[in-house]
Amino acid sequence: MAKTFTEDFIPLNIAVLTVSDSRTEDTDTSGQLLVEKLTDAGHFLSDKKIVVDNVYKIRAAVSQWIADDKTQAVLITGGTGFTRCDSTPEAVTPLLDKTVDGFGELFRQISYNQIGTSTIQSRAIAGLANQTIVFCMPGSTNACRTAWNDIIQTQLDSRHRPCNFVPQLKNTENCGSRG
Template identity: 50%
Template structure:
């Protein structure tokens, strides 16, 4: 896609600046397949990768990184992968919780519904979620490449495309930012 592509309604594609946060105690840049998948799908959709980090499963460190990106006016969206399970080391939702201005519960509900079609009841172990944090859209995805693919292709990419009808988060971003 290019910024010149337009929807039938005449809206031109609007590339967004995306920060990618991989949450893992073991991944390195050369083994970060889930972060790579987020970057590949976001870039292919026409968005810009503004930042990328791998951080261990530590709530305070994760929160500090998210807080920095939320405060950065050059970042529109944060997509985190990993740390959304139910074990003691899975702390990504807890790290995000104090930063949330407005939750987007429909994201997690829809993600788990779609995930159920692929992995059955194992989807209950996912705490994937999304929120508005002081004018920045934040998505938390599982650490698996399958979970990343599903969340990105089925939900995030369409919602970050201003041409997606009947509505999308991209077109709301200026209002979201103004209100915060």
């Protein structure tokens, strides 16, 4: 059965992952910003973790959420640059069923106005895995703000036209209270 657009807001269960070798819950400003943004928008935080920049630790955390019947979106901050330690795209890409190429392209286009040609070093990516949308963005708080405000927020809003990701996500046809 095809899913249709709704006039009602559908709150999603969203997990946040910070990839960092140095951040703690007290110093994780990017993860904290994403939690604030998603809850202010009316969504639910399903889980939040910080993992070191290690392909297998990143993959394990994301795989758990993709397999979870309740988590519908994953926001990942960090590990998308070009240093030898940055491995988020390598960890996440094999898990994706489909890539959302436009996310990285649009993110870099918007970021160009803010940071100039340094935006070419961003390896921001997104994709769908087991009906879960996964967004990978840089670790800077400003980059997370840009990604959320200019792209992600509307794409996770069931009322956004002409299209959004909500109809593609698991358990959105019967969304109710998610306590």
